[in-house]
Amino acid sequence: MWTFLIKDLLLFWRDRKEVAIIILLPLALVVILSLVMPGMFGEENDEEYDLNLGLVIEDEQEQGLERFEEQSRQTSDFSSNELEELLIGVHALPPVEGLIEYLNSPELAEWVSVETMVKEEAQEEVEQGNLDASLIIPEDYTFHLLADMYLNEPAEQSLIFQADDQTMEVEILSNVIQSYLDHMNLHHAISSAGGDVEVPSDALPQGEVENVEGQQPFSMDQYFTISMGALFVLFLAATVATRTGIEKRENTFKRIVLTNSPPLYYLFGKTMGTFILAWCQMMLIFIGSHFILGVFSDHGAAVWVGLILMVTIYTLAIAAISAVMTSVMLRLKKPETGDGIFMLVIMVFGVIGGNFVPIYLLPNWLQQIGEMTPNGLVLATLIEWIQYEDFSILVMPSIILSIIVIVSLFIGIKLYPKRGDVS
């Protein structure tokens, strides 16, 4: 088997054009795509968002302010001067009015459409998908919020944010509202301490995919690095099968058969060769992209452990698939037919696996099908791994890929032509 392996590696190395295509082309594509399409995940591309928020105002602001004033005058916590200042401030910018003004501000209006409506209508619109979410300002919210802030009375009312799905749009809207409340709390805290604060102009959260708790950012160049790595490994498997076709066409395979060497040595030599080449190829793409673009510079050594683990299992699966392709190629009368079929399969895998177009841009059902392909699975897994670096993420994909290895090897061996059936 080692003799076959050495021969295959030597032949690969001698074909400098092939080496260049397999190693340099994906690297070049990663660099070019990262430079040309940096905003595909939302970076520097705010206008991609068109968020719709239904606003339900059940609060009676004036009544709330009057009630707060009455309550404040009954307490002995403030001097008369302090009380007057507080009431002037509260009347000048009541919190609910501030929130509404904020939501309708020109900065937000570019990407958030706010429509005021009644509760039932808002719920219906959210359910029908016409709205991303609704925000309900409940009855007596103004009073309870002010009482909580200035009179230390426990809040009995809070804003109600409603959405059907936990989509990226919902997440963004939730963050927008939360950021206003955070700002208001900060303003109150600083004012209470005798300071002053500027009202910030809020904007769409910048850069990367929107963060959720415990998640690391995931960038476009990371995406292209993984997708090109996973894709070009597939091309490598097809290249190995094509070489088998050449060996058949040029009769070297017949000569191998005549040597009495165990038939499966040839197949396992090819499989092992594919594994070594694919592993080196993928790791070179990752390492090359890291040094050129710094794709993993925000991560520690742990991320590399997961990457190496997944690359190893994935390339084993690809090597096993190449065993199937090799056996099929040997069975075909015309090797050119095999070349065409394999290229078509790779293209389909590449498209539905998200290697050509980011999987987030694909419909949900297509994403789910895509993750059934080895390349789609490894792409989705590594994206998640980079964000969370949690080893439990790798378990199930590793099991699935291992099953693909076993099944593909079995099929490859079964399809391998028996002695004397090589013509």
Added chain:
Amino acid sequence: MLETVQLTKAFKGKTVVDEVELYLDQGESVGLLGPNGAGKSTTISMISSLLKPTSGDVKLNQKSTIKNPVDLRKVLGVVPQEIALYEELSAYENLKFFGRIYRVPKSELESRIQDTLEIVGLKERQKDLIKTFSGGMKRRVNIATALLHNPKILILDEPTVGIDPQSRNYILEMVRQLNEQKGTTVLYTSHYMEEVEQLCNRVYIMDHGKVIAKGTKSELLSILSNEDTISVQPNRIDEEFLAAVKEIEGVRKVEVSGEEINIIAKKASNIVSELVNVGERHQVQILNFQMENPSLENVFLHLTGRTLRD
């Protein structure tokens, strides 16, 4: 040593090799002669265990090799018609790879490679890639690869196709030496009659998938013992003249070859004077006239009405 028994191969209902029976005794050099498409390569593929016959058998020392060709492959060296080498590897690397998978012992492999390269005269070029070799040199490495494991039987399928005369002579001499000096049994297929005449003790002539004649060279030539072979060079050849020649009493076969007409006619017939008469009647002048010794080419012409290169 090696024999075929009613060896038959059919592809999609068309029989391309039809009940071929041939044998090779140890140390013999046997020729398989026939035009392109006669079924020689298919027969060779079946004998060398690369193709399963539709029916019939291939026996090595009386033992069938169809189901288990391992023993046959051990003693067989096959030189395919095509160059079955890795173009991106050097001659040495090709020989080393095939030597290893032929399981030539490690201790002997290097000396075997060098000996084989010596035989084919390419020791000086062993480090060069095959793709840089001429057609003749590639053919020689192709032969060297089949010799690595010291086969007892060497099967060569048209090993001189498409190469220069110098390389061709080199290969023929090499095969002759292997047979005469090393005692290697040779089965040599070709559509070049003169190669087979030069190398082989016995000859099988194939046409349309069948063996149409067999025997030693003298046995085959004796087929023509009652006939004369005459080569005529007229000043012009036209259809009427040819038709008239065919009508001469005793003429069996007429074949135009370039500016000459080859005629096989019954011995002792009055062919010469009749030819002159026919020429005068058709205003054709006979420029040259030659009685030839019969060759295997003439035998093939006699048997099939065609030349080997048709």
